[in-house]
Amino acid sequence: MALSAFAFPSYIIAKGVLTDSCKQTSLSSSRSLATDLPSPCRRPNNSHSNRKVKVNASLVEKGEYYSNRPPTPLLDTINYPIHMKNLSIKELKQLSDELRSDVIFNVSKTGGHLGSSLGVVELTVALHYIFNTPQDKILWDVGHQSYPHKILTGRRGKMPTMRQTNGLSGFTKRGESEHDCFGTGHSSTTISAGLGMAVGRDLKGKSNNVVAVIGDGAMTAGQAYEAMNNAGYLDSDMIVILNDNKQVSLPTATLDGPSPPVGALSSALSRLQSNPALRELREVAKGVTKQIGGPMHQLAAKVDEYARGMISGTGSTLFEELGLYYIGPVDGHNIDDMVAILKEVKSARTTGPVLIHVVTEKGRGYPYAERADDKYHGVVKFDPATGKQFKSSNKTQSYTTYFAEALVAEAEVDKDVVAIHAAMGGGTGLNLFQRRFPTRCFDVGIAEQHAVTFAAGLACEGLKPFCAIYSSFMQRAYDQVVHDVDLQKLPVRFAMDRAGLVGADGPTHCGAFDVTFMACLPNMIVMAPSDEAELFHMVATASAIDDRPSCFRYPRGNGIGVALPPGNKGIPLEVGKGRILKEGERVALLGYGSAVQSCLGAAVMLQERGLNITVADARFCKPLDRALIRSLAKSHEVLITVEEGSIGGFGSHVVQFLALDGLLDGKLKWRPMVLPDRYIDHGSPADQMAEAGLMPSHIAATALNLIGAPWEALALPHDIILKIGSYLEVTDLCALSSCSRFWRELCGSDILWEPLFKERWPLLSTFDGDNTLFPDAQTDETSQEWRRVYVMQHMEMASRASEVIAFVTEWPAALSLEASEYLHAVETMSSMRLGFQDVEMFLFKPNLSVLLNLVGLIYCIKHLKPREQVLDGMRRRGVSEQLVWVKWLTLGRWSRGRRMRDETVSRQVSLADVVTGKEETVLRVLQRGVVHEVLRVCISTVDLVCTPCTSSTIRNY
Known part of the structure; x- marks a missing residue:
């Protein structure tokens, strides 16, 4: 299906997701939060459509990045979750639509995990609507579905930096935001961490909520079940949300095909299960039958199991046996149901862990991602209108592909070669092996521990298992490597992909430690190729080693372009020879x-x-x-x-x-x-x-x-x-x-x-x-003198800059400057011979007055760098979206012996607008100042201005 141009989010309209309400450009101003909330927490009022909202200035980056950005009028008013609290259900749906289009837009520019984030948009909105982070704790398992969460928690303006140097992480990260209560990147950890937070909360006498969102394959790992088993035993209050997007083996994704919960019956039953009265009745009944004891208690438990099965289906049995109260399955894209159920669960007076089974669609709302969720799980930059990803122009293939081709070549001549991966068929390249040898390739799910011991069992039967796991994920199975493989000298071959630094995926996926923890094992052979041809030879070498385990590491990225062995068949190397x-x-x-x-x-x-x-x-x-x-x-x-x-x-x-x-x-x-x-x-x-x-x-x-x-x-x-x-x-x-x-x-x-x-x-x-x-x-x-001279000059420039700062901040009206004063500051900086880096370092600071930022801006444009470099410097320092009021009075001209009325102009602008030329008139006014005989100018901070400017406010100077 061909999609229209990206001038408006037509890729959303094509699915019928974007409602007419999303096109509205103004919101009702009748709603307001409690007046006792601190002003930064109040939801911005967007009723004045002709005026920029200060709290959202940082969200409107200027420049090429934001060209063709879809309109998001409601999302533009949301800086933090507190700003959502008075929205209606209808507006929450609109917010979800806008949030989804914003995710698509940002990921199309930066690359990243798209499909998972699109699948949890409504869930994210509902969670932040009901719960109050950071007091309440929301943990996102794996973390690659957290983009909507980041946008709603004060990081929308930084989304252009996603996965880039000094930018936002692609996962949740404690040091990035107080709303990220637990860092993730690997799977199946949040129930354990959430349970620890819940128990810690109880021991400290607190009453906040803990919500662990897990899914996207993470339920295939044993740690998740270990945690649920312990949660059922400890009986602490916590909520587990199972995000079932058909990547886990549950009743909604059976061998017969997915059975998503649709229609009024599923919705009604899910709401019934979440009803506090029903939960309280069950708890009371449990207590009574336990006191009666014996056969009566067993009979009541059996009746409860049958009753629960009638309204829950088979999915509840496992979780109920582990001690979690089961609710679901719930349509994760139905805001009405999600809000109602989360509200009921939050307000329930009963204790114990609850699991809400939420069914979502990976890539929801973007047709290309819905039709090929495997190809849009993680993407590079792409064209939103066509879905076409902008692939690298490298002439060589990735090391991952070379490994897969080498293993296929070995398997062609040796029927004992088999391959194992942990839910990473695409990431390890073994999908290629799977297509060629479907009965000799095993996807064990996100279960690295099982994968290693499973491979050990295959080796016991005389097969030649190649266990392909990312270097960083091999850490999860280290005891199995030691105890089940190396100690028994079983010839398992470990292919460790993504070894070394991994770029945008960051420290959670960095393969830094494998050489250290593998080479210390007594029986392990450890090797690493220097290029793609060597990788072919080491695959052949590992295949030939049949008396002990072996491993080889290879990096993320493409080969260097050397000639490959004939027929992709490597030649075994002499072990231990460089x-x-x-x-x-x-x-x-x-x-x-x-x-x-x-x-x-x-x-x-x-x-x-x-x-x-x-x-x-x-x-x-x-x-x-x-x-x-x-x-x-x-x-x-x-x-x-x-x-x-x-x-x-x-x-x-x-x-x-x-x-x-x-x-x-x-x-x-x-x-x-x-x-x-x-x-x-x-x-x-x-x-x-x-x-x-x-x-x-x-x-x-x-x-x-x-x-x-x-x-x-x-x-x-x-x-x-x-x-x-x-x-x-x-x-x-x-x-x-x-x-x-x-x-x-x-x-x-x-x-x-x-x-x-x-x-x-x-x-x-x-x-x-x-x-x-x-x-x-x-x-x-x-020698060594340049450092001393640099420091001396740096201190001198710091001293000079402090004089300018003192001049501006000590001006009687510290929130306002007359033209003669700021132009004097500009010329003073010129005489001091301040360089651009001096200005950037000392004046482009968010904690300084915007008037100082503006003085530095005018000086740079007039005496130093081109505008593009000035804008880059301001963005690096986080001041490009600072707002300032510029007011000027143009004296009326004489006409037929009479002077016309003076003209007063008042305009609020961002510093970026001034630099880019979007506010060229303002820049000309600022540069001319009082030099022009009929011009009078005054600049002030936005906080100073409460009423429209009049001529009397700037005439008397």
């Missing part, structure tokens, strides 16, 4: 896995500067190629091990061998380069590698430092220099805690501080040999 890729002298780089490519890049950089080094590919972490390591150690001054993994990994095994072999007793300098000992947040792969200090330039710089070569021989990439500069505070200390050794050494080098100085103050950066910048240094001894 290879030399480049012969050199003095320095040897020993890379492991994907880090080998960074080592080769560093070698090229050093070769260009006259230093020829050795690069080796270890291939195996266990067993190590001892002969190779011994040779490198004896023939080089420096040995650097490089890996995209945590401390305790490949480098630790190498140094233990070097120490035991006495190779560290001489002049050898050994250094490990690993991921820093902290979690690296989501961002682009390049940003993450830069933050970790594992780029080729970092490796090259480390090598130069160890042999005593000047760091200036290696220029740090300009974008990295500026990124470091953005973290510098007044004391010049780096805001990145727990830095890697590389960063700590770099912070004292001129390779960082000289480019930073010259970028920030180009007019002050000339060095003509008379040591103007280094008065205390000898001409040939300026």
Whole structure:
């Protein structure tokens, strides 16, 4: 079905979801919250359609990102859940429609998890309508369905940063918002965490509600049932919402096909089950029959079971046996039912856990996602009108696909090869294997523990199981790896996808620890390919190892483009043997896995500067190629091990061998380069590698430092220099805690501080040999001086900026400035020679008066950067949507001997509007100020203005 253009959310209209009420541009102003609520919590009044609402200014980002954004008049009035409380059911439906269109719009721009978020829109609206976060706790299992939750809890303005460096996480994250009470990313954890919160609440005498939303396959993991079993035993008040979107084995998704609850009967029965009177009656009956005891109690329990079965169907039996009061199934897209049921459950006086079985449709409201929910579970950027995703133009395939092709090639010639995955057929590439060998591929659900022991059982029967699991998910099954596989030396092959940094998915999915926890096992063979051809060979190697377990890791992303083995059939490698890729002298780089490519890049950089080094590919972490390591150690001054993994990994095994072999007793300098000992947040792969200090330039710089070569021989990439500069505070200390050794050494080098100085103050950066910048240094001894000079200049500029801040804030009318005063401040900044980064750092601060933000803006446009860079700087600092009143009085002109009436203009604008030219008239007025003989201007904060401006308010100055 072809959809119309994206000027209006026609992709919603096509499904009949968007009602006529959604097109309304004004809301009734008759509703209001209780007057005793603090003003920031009051729902914004949108009755004045010609005036911007201050509380929503941060939601209306300007620029290309928001072109063709669908209209959302009701959603625009919602900053936090408190603003929803007085909405009617009809308006909640409208809000759901607008929220769904906003999710589609934002994900189309950033990529992310689309289908799951679209499926819980009505559920999210109902939850935030009934419950009061952050006092009440709502936990989202897995967390990838939390986009509607983020939009309704104050983060709508930051949705353009989703899954990007320094932006919003793609999952719930405690440090991101107080409304995210528990961080997620892996599945099946929220019932356990919610139960802990409920018990903790009871022990502290609190009375808040705890709601755990679980689904999307998470109910296939054992932890969910362990938690429900314990919840039934502890009998603490909590609500479990089972979001059944046909990815779990429940009565609504039987082998005969899904049976969604539709019609009046299902709705009526669900409401009956949630009725407090019915629950209270059951509790009283239970208490009475327990006192009677014996056969009467058993008979009553059987009658209750039959009665419950009559109104609940077979789905309730399991949960009731675990001790949870079951309600459902409920149509998760019916706002009327969801609100009524949640209200009843919240107000019930009975105790104990309740499970509400909610049936939803993944991708609801977006036809393309509904028809192919597997392809729209996680998406890259796409065109909302056509559903077409903008795929990468890489000529190579992903490592995931190469692994699947290699395994298919092995299975073609060996009928004993079988494959296991944990509900990740697409993510691991094994869907390709499934299509070719449907009886030899096993999807065990999100059950990594079971997957590993299941594979162990297959190995006992002489099969060759390949267990493909993400590196980060392998953590969930570690005891099974140790006890059920390694201890028994069973030949299970572990293919660990997404090893190392994973970009936008962030720390929850980062595969940092697998080398450490796998290589410490006595019987495990541990290897990692440096490119896609090596991956084919290691699949063949694992298939040939039949006397012990083995594992290999490979990264997220695409191959580098090397030639593949003929017929995709790898050749088994000699176990425990590495290879030399480049012969050199003095320095040897020993890379492991994907880090080998960074080592080769560093070698090229050093070769260009006259230093020829050795690069080796270890291939195996266990067993190590001892002969190779011994040779490198004896023939080089420096040995650097490089890996995209945590401390305790490949480098630790190498140094233990070097120490035991006495190779560290001489002049050898050994250094490990690993991921820093902290979690690296989501961002682009390049940003993450830069933050970790594992780029080729970092490796090259480390090598130069160890042999005593000047760091200036290696220029740090300009974008990295500026990124470091953005973290510098007044004391010049780096805001990145727990830095890697590389960063700590770099912070004292001129390779960082000289480019930073010259970028920030180009007019002050000339060095003509008379040591103007280094008065205390000898001409040939300026090393380490740039840092000191940078700090001195930074402090000087901070002092100058403080003078401007004091001038503005100490003005008698601190909330208002006359034109002569702000223009004076602008010219003062010019005479001080403040640079753009000075303005951004000292004046573009949200906690400063918007008048100071505006003074900095006018100065930058007039004397420094192009408008685009000024806007970027304001957005980085979070001031682009600050609002300011600009009032000017144009004196009436003379006509036929009489002066015409003075014209007064008053306008509220955002700073971004001024920069982008949307308010070009205002900008011209601000720049001309009192210079023009017939113009009088005054600027003020929005809070100052309560009534329309008149000429008398600005005439007398």
